Amino acid sequence: MRLLHLSDLHFETLPERLYVGVSSTLNRSWRELRVLDPDLVLVSGDLTSYGAWDQGQLRGVKRWLDSMDASYVALPGNHDLGASVDRGFKFPVIEYYESVEWSRTNFARVFEQQPVVSKLVGGVEVIAVALRDRDPDGALDQLEAVLSGSEGPALVAGHYPISPVRECGVLANFGSEGFIGSALERLRSLVLGSERVAAYLCGHVHAASVLPLSDRVLQFSAGALGPGPSCGWLIDFSDDRLSWDLVAGSGPQTFWSGEQLDGADPADYHLGPSSTWRGSISFVRRPRRSRLGT
Numbered sequence: 001m002r003l004l005h006l007s008d009l010h011f012e013t014l015p016e017r018l019y020v021g022v023s024s025t026l027n028r029s030w031r032e033l034r035v036l037d038p039d040l041v042l043v044s045g046d047l048t049s050y051g052a053w054d055q056g057q058l059r060g061v062k063r064w065l066d067s068m069d070a071s072y073v074a075l076p077g078n079h080d081l082g083a084s085v086d087r088g089f090k091f092p093v094i095e096y097y098e099s100v101e102w103s104r105t106n107f108a109r110v111f112e113q114q115p116v117v118s119k120l121v122g123g124v125e126v127i128a129v130a131l132r133d134r135d136p137d138g139a140l141d142q143l144e145a146v147l148s149g150s151e152g153p154a155l156v157a158g159h160y161p162i163s164p165v166r167e168c169g170v171l172a173n174f175g176s177e178g179f180i181g182s183a184l185e186r187l188r189s190l191v192l193g194s195e196r197v198a199a200y201l202c203g204h205v206h207a208a209s210v211l212p213l214s215d216r217v218l219q220f221s222a223g224a225l226g227p228g229p230s231c232g233w234l235i236d237f238s239d240d241r242l243s244w245d246l247v248a249g250s251g252p253q254t255f256w257s258g259e260q261l262d263g264a265d266p267a268d269y270h271l272g273p274s275s276t277w278r279g280s281i282s283f284v285r286r287p288r289r290s291r292l293g294t
């Protein structure tokens, strides 16, 4: 099973206001990435820059995703489904918080999906989770039910990283804090507590990273295909082996400014050390106990 993990498109309808040229960047990037021929494209949020405030943005990005002519699963980020009342107060347009039930949010109306969606591809279940602060939509109950409801390897995807992706600079403190609050710890325990999960795929931080969450589960953050760094992960999963490659889009390869990096090299900061760009792990599931106890 071959999955292309992309994130943070930050698509805008014309005329673009925040990231001028983002639409042509995305079109160019997809023309280059489609040759990878993935079985599934997973887009881990921030599909738009202000879709929670303007439903037309979400309709626009859905048209763009549908036009890719590829099977995909998309979940919302804080710009598509406001994360918290506090964030919405601070950023009333780009992180507008919709104080309504799930089915009445712009994202649910446009994408017509539940907070948790799953897709079985080549024997691997890919599970996408939409989270808001305090989890008013019951996404984590749904995730728990999906994980315990069947067997076989699974990849879980959400917008926010479970663990910080960098030790210094802006990303040492920018991740889930202030966005999904206490829901983070339950997400962590569900992802790490399930013997099925091989990896957690996220976005939000506009940096590529791969790091172990435990001795069995890896966390991948894709870059931000629209504003940069324009890259993603190509993940191949066969039997009990998961391998990955960093793949580049055609947009900018950095996002955070030099002053925010604590002196780190901008390329290293956004893409991580080259030793992490490709790798593989054996994903060995613990043997299941016989129901007869033998």
Ligand SMILES: [Fe+2]
Residues within 6 Å of the ligand: 008, 010, 046, 077, 204, 205, 206, 224
């Ligand atoms: Fe983003």
Ligand SMILES: [Fe+2]
Residues within 6 Å of the ligand: 046, 077, 078, 079, 159, 203, 204, 205
């Ligand atoms: Fe985000």
